[in-house]
Amino acid sequence: MSFPEHRILHVSGRVQGVFYRQSTVRQAQQLGLSGYARNNPDGTVTIEAEGPATALDALEAWCHQGPIAARVDKVSVTSGPVQGYTEFRVER
Template sequence: MSIEHRTFQIYGRVQGVFYRQSSQQEARRLGLTGFARNNPDGTVTIEAEGPPDALDALLAWCQKGPAAAQVERVEVTPGQLHHYKEFSVRRA
């Protein structure tokens, strides 16, 4: 099974709406590792590692987010593996 690393940059109303916590639940449900954090510019960054199909499913979730979010767009960048042990929520 191949493992990939992807960074998701989420734009829109994504802070103060439980986006990070909800993404943690979704990532864990999908068996992914990595983290979610708020950024000073109002975006959220998610770095995730796992099978490509699970990363694709996370992308589909990110494009909607939790109920109170208003996602404008999601940019995805592949990267090198960091071998995260779990999926966590980080402070900015």
């Protein structure tokens, strides 16, 4: 049995206005993850995701590419305490 993990991904580059958040939601839902994706005032995107480590690894790998119109310059990842999210959504 694997315990859920919580990761915070901070994505920079051309990641706003290119459907990055919506594409992240789709990827995360396919992987069975919960959490959210949100735009930040500085033009970056923050993703908080919870679930099995293998699914989080897959989401992290996807975040380095993102949707076709995105240009990802950097993805930084930190861990945090599990929050108990029940779905994955866009946060505004």
